[in-house]
Amino acid sequence: MPIRRLFVANRGEIALRVVRAAQSLNIETVLGVSAADRDGLGAETADRVVVLGPAPAGKSYLDTRLVVHAAKATGCDAVHPGYGFLSERAEFAKLCEDEGLIFVGPRPETIDQVGDKLRARELAQRNGVPLVPGSPLLTDANDAADAADELGYPVVMKASAGGGGKGMFVARSRDEIAASFERASNEAQAAFGDGSLYLERYIETARHVEVQILGDGEGGVWHFGERDCSVQRRYQKVVEEAPCAAMPEDVRTKLHAAAVDLAAGVHYRNAGTVEFLYDVDRQDFHFIEVNARIQVEHPVTEMATGRDLVACQLRLAGGEDLGLSQDDIRIDGHAIEVRINAEDPNHDFRPSPGRITAWRPPTDEHVRLDSHCTASSLIPPFYDSMIGKLIVHGADRGQAVERLQQALNDFEIEGIATNLPLQRFIAAHPDFAANRIDTRWLEQTGLLAFAQDKDS
Template sequence: MSAAPTRRVLVANRGEIAVRVIRAAHTCGWEAVAVHSDADADSRWVVLADDARRIGPSPARRSYLDIDAVLEAARDSGCTHVHPGYGFLAERPEFARRVTEAGLTYVGPSAEVIESMGDKAAARRTAEQAGVPVVPGSGVVADAAAARAAAADVGFPLLIKAAAGGGGRGIRVVRTDDELDDAVATAQAEASASFGDGSLYLERCIENARHIEVQVVGDTHGNVVHFFERDCSVQRRRQKLLEEAPAPGLAATLRDEITSAAVRLAAEVGYQGAGTVEFLVEGQAFYFIEMNTRIQVEHPITEMVTNTDLVAEQLRVAAGEPLSVTQDDITLSGAAVEFRINAEDPEQDFFPSPGELVRFDSPNGPGVRVDSGFVAGGQIVPYYDSLVAKVVVHGRDRDEALARAEQALTEFTVEGVVTTRDLHLSLIADEAFRAGGVTTTWFEERSTGPR
């Protein structure tokens, strides 16, 4: 009997997630093909891959965002699958559709699911159909007059949100009717520039809430499971700084309700692959806010507390295999925290700090994992995001995880660029953070208020 043909996946991304996918592919017995721009020609993921293809000049729009170039690389290198990673093309329904039309398998949900869940207003309607609580809000509003009419029902304070939005863009907080017209105009302009779609909707602004997200994975056989939750409440301008799993202090009954709601929603849309259902939690109430139809930056902490390789699971699902686990197989073990080490200067309003990594000493030891796309001598270039590495720690409980985190961050030495390492050391020493359960406004209140 002849051997089955080798599966070959194009990794349509860069940095640490490219390294992560390549490693998972090799674990599954697949070959991996890297892509790179001119700026990344000597990158770590290019070295680790079985093959590599140049896809364009350094600017992202002419390389990693160039669908034609990515598909040409996939065809030219004989790939059977395409993994989008996160960011860049990962939530573009057009990309998923064109991958499929090219006769390749997209590692992720269908273009139709990406499109329906990427439209935040449509996703709200789907959540309601699945019996998942949503934040009180409106349908799509076309202009300031429609927003004023809807605001009367939603109430103040409220959020104006881009229907096609994500990543914290296209969102404005409005506290009074007098602020509404200007906020609508600004949000529409930002949404159009960021997403090519100026559609907006209103949502009640729930303050002092926690941001809790649930990791789900579905296969092509109708199975959907969750891998418990993560707490992503430590944020700056709606951008996550660190994440924890499980959410500290979350009552078991509330955990069950939230994770069950996430599975219902994923099942409602026939979800395939890895995705994240995000909620705001206020006391014992929770509300759906959005679904990310891709692997998340913070997926390693879920892997640590459930002993699961989520990226390998993505590849198996894309190959048509059933999930390797049932819901009863998935249990929580200990606690994990992920710290995003960015090349940014917190003392200068997080201004980017590109440059050469003159020194790059990663920590290690029990329960310590460092995911990075770089080594000493590598370049943090100004064309892309500033993520240098993710320091992920696991312990038998949260106290042990934080103790290991302090040691790991202290050992982590980077020279040549300014990083957020010291900021993270200050965060885990903060009494409010140590107590657990901070809200999404905590970091900015901490940064501007008395301590």
């Protein structure tokens, strides 16, 4: 049955994005906000607004029962969790379904299955997807050190239950394992409520490539091409592109097939990504994880394919047949997305909450901006620092890079510090223009050059 009224359980640009996609499908929208977001653009745009609670996320956006109660009390028949917050909480998806609400996302059991990275690795292995050599669940630092000795250094410690770089540490010796195991476990416990860790061999020179998929829940899976997310800082993506221009077509075809096979194997429902490390020199890829939600960087795929992925999510959740075949989905040209954050790259990326006093984004026809901000928006100190995503499209990567440079130069924000200076520097760097990047480029080369440029 098509969705009639949708509860949007998130904030910021993704909440506004979901509201607008729903309204394009004539779905009524109710936005749940904290007290800090009650006057934001999302609240102005939604058909109705409910204040969930005070500013701290634990008392508003992360309170599962409060969110479900608000959705039911406002007569909603579906909940869209966006990304972050409750989007990959299997217990939240189950609570929604137990209370008769459509959860716009994977089934609870699927979230459980792919959300635990060790279980996801087992799933990938069963489906013949190449894996980075790794360890089973670790019990303590000594266990970790023994596993690392067997795998060979360097290794990377990872949180079994989470993502986004939380609980991740690279170790190049047995001593470094001992020094960082407890810290990694504590960080994972704080972020995900689970301090379980495992190890993978650390691939020194690689690209982070992810395949965007949609599943119908019956074993049918479409892919929408891949994204190259290699420009990262502390395992957090800074720039994303579609497609991966460094990948030959035969490898690309195998990558897409691996992602589709894995998702089909669990009868994946709704949107997600299957993520890989791609070794450019060896033209080989290895499975990392599945993200069982819409991704922050989904607009770059939308720009490259012309498909509204959030609208597809809502239509699938409402039981609609998208009427798509894989041949209908084509990549047109090249798209690049950069994240705009309220943080100061000149002072160790210190968050910069406050009032925006000027907001003058670029207006070129090849540019898209996803943001909840205006010239008078107040950026609260309680949440993630991202305030927008700037996306450009070109006939090829070279043209897209040129348009990105122009769009970033045209973008003016005043009143708060942002990472615009760093994004301009990255876009203009010869390595970026020539596509000579990998997952370590920004931290090893880009940031050092940025600091030197600032000081010169």
